[in-house]
Amino acid sequence: MGGAIGVVLSRNPVHAALFLVGTLFGVAVLFVLQDATFLAAVQVIVYAGAIVILFLFVIMLLGVDRAEDLGVEPIAGQRPLAALVGASMVGLLLTVLLIAVDGPTGKSATTAPLGDAGGNTRRLGEALFTDYVFAVELTALLLTVAVVGAVVLSRRVTGPLQPIPGPDPRSKQSGDTPDVADRAEEEAAQ
Numbered sequence: 001m002g003g004a005i006g007v008v009l010s011r012n013p014v015h016a017a018l019f020l021v022g023t024l025f026g027v028a029v030l031f032v033l034q035d036a037t038f039l040a041a042v043q044v045i046v047y048a049g050a051i052v053i054l055f056l057f058v059i060m061l062l063g064v065d066r067a068e069d070l071g072v073e074p075i076a077g078q079r080p081l082a083a084l085v086g087a088s089m090v091g092l093l094l095t096v097l098l099i100a101v102d103g104p105t106g107k108s109a110t111t112a113p114l115g116d117a118g119g120n121t122r123r124l125g126e127a128l129f130t131d132y133v134f135a136v137e138l139t140a141l142l143l144t145v146a147v148v149g150a151v152v153l154s155r156r157v158t159g160p161l162q163p164i165p166g167p168d169p170r171s172k173q174s175g176d177t178p179d180v181a182d183r184a185e186e187e188a189a190q
Contacts, residue, residue: 013059024048038121
């Protein structure tokens with residue numbers, strides 16, 4: 001809860017992203033408490049690792065380190081609307097908490113016998129690599145293409161552009177008819 005409050009109240013976007021990491025680790029702890037260790041590991045690796053790093057890259061790329069003018073509202077009436085939505089969310093949260101206090105204690109759920117060790121992970125692995133093996137392979141292929149595309153797009157050319165080696169596309173081969181650009185060059189040369 002403290003990490004989520006830090007995300008909302010932090011003025012520095014990098015600090016907000018770090019508070020988000022704390023919040024996501026808290027969600028992973030909740031998964032561990034529910035005996036879903038695989039989901040906890042995925043939560044830490046995918047969300048706290050990859051997604052927050054992606055957020056930090058975008059923050060650094062956009063350069064949002066300068067303070068914004070809080071006196072100017074880009075959308076008229078957004079502050080009262082945000083206050084109304086926030087107050088309604090707090091009211092909804094309090095209503096849920098008050099109903100939960102009067103509800104069952106959950107003792108029967110916590111004293112239930114545990115299943116076999118590694119049951120969740122084993123069943124998930126069997127499903128992914130037997131029933132859904134084509135979908136897993138297709139996902140791996142798509143992710144590989146996305147990574148290669150991101151690397152190609154992010155490369156910066158550091159010098160003058162070099163021509164690609166190979167035959168000159170403007171050279172005449174036997175049987176080719178001259179095109180309009182070649183005729184224009186020949187006329188300009190005369």
